[in-house]
Amino acid sequence: MAIKVKFYGTRGSTPKAGDDFATFGGDTSTVVLFGAGVPVILDLGTGLSNFAQELDPLSSFGAYVLLSHFHFDHIQGLGFFVPLDQPGAWLEVHGPNLEFDPLRALFTPPYFPVSPYDDFAGELRFVGHEPGSFWLEGSFARITCGVIAHSNLAFGFRIEMGSHSIAYLPDHQQPYGAQGVDKVALALADDVDLLIHDAQYSQDEFESKSTWGHSTFEFAIDFARSANVKRLAMFHHDPSHNDEYLREVQERYGFVNGSGSLKEVFVAKQGKVVEFD
Ligand SMILES: [Zn+2]
Ligand SMILES: [Zn+2]
Known part of the structure; x- marks a missing residue:
């Protein structure tokens, strides 16, 4: 099965705009997987509107969503997702089970007009899911979800489509103090073709934000190597990291044709496409 992965939003925490963010993008977490069936959307950040713009307004829309957690930067796009406002359209969102639906609770007045x-x-x-595996029949995709370390309840996902596998861990707390690397997270990413992983901080930034739920560039790479990942997309860019900063990160940490299991590391860019045959 040929798979296309497109990054529609790569930013973490809050969106950014302006010339300084034009290359790597200012929209928050949204990635879409296109395989043999209906698309699988990873998170509903503000990047969702970029995906909506590419859809044919005359054809009926249906998609699954794998929602990592309920922080605003991962759900904010939902209320503005116009393709859902047409008869026959559907969106089925799979996320952590809280025993109530936080999307229904938030997307209503006075927080949102409709x-x-x-x-x-x-x-x-x-x-809502407990950790485990399930199928998205319409996408021929087997999904495994697990609770990973973050500032609130959050899932990481492993997606298997045909012979290819992708792991999505957009918000992942790097171990600090005496903590060890999260075994659940490692299992989700084990041997995947592409890992999309939190890479929000430099080492210096992590010193003062070590409990904020995120990872450094170095940890993302170490984690990818530990899990035998083939390609790593450094994701969930800090809002203070402009294009100039991220270009330097790309130059310092990015590579292609690497030795060992990790062949490529890149800083995720809004609009970038990765394809698997
Ligand atoms: Zn986030
Ligand atoms: Zn978060």
Whole structure:
């Protein structure tokens, strides 16, 4: 199965705009996997509107969403997702089980003027999961979700489509103090073709933000090597890291044709496409 992975939003925490963010992008976490069936959307950040712009307004829309967690930078795009406001459209969101639906609770007045559940013409469904595996039949994808270290409850995902595998860990707390590397996270990323991983901080930044739920560039690479990953996308860029900064990160840490299992490391750019045959 040929798979295309497209980055529609690569920023973490809060969106950024302006010339200084034009290359790597200012929109928050949204990645879409295109395989043999319906698309699989990874998180509903502000990058979701870039995906919406590429859709044919006349054809009916349906997709699955794997939602890592409920922080604003991962859900903010939902209320503005116009393709869902047409008859026959559907969006099925799979995320951590909280025993209530936080999307329904948030996307309603006074927080938001309309409810995408009740006011959009299409159908929005939320499915809460405990850690484990399930199938997205319409995408021929086997999903494994696990709770990974972050500042609040968050899932990492492993997605297997045909002979290819992708892991998505956008917000992942690097160990600090006496903590060890998260075994659940390592298992999700084990041997994948592409790992999309939190790389928000430099070592210096991590010193003062070591409990904020994120990872350094160095940890992302060490983690990828430990999990025998083939390609690493450094993701969830800090809002203070402009294009000039991220270009330097790319020059310092990025490579292709690496020795060992890790063949490529790149700083994820809004609009970038990775393809697997
Ligand atoms: Zn985030
Ligand atoms: Zn988060």
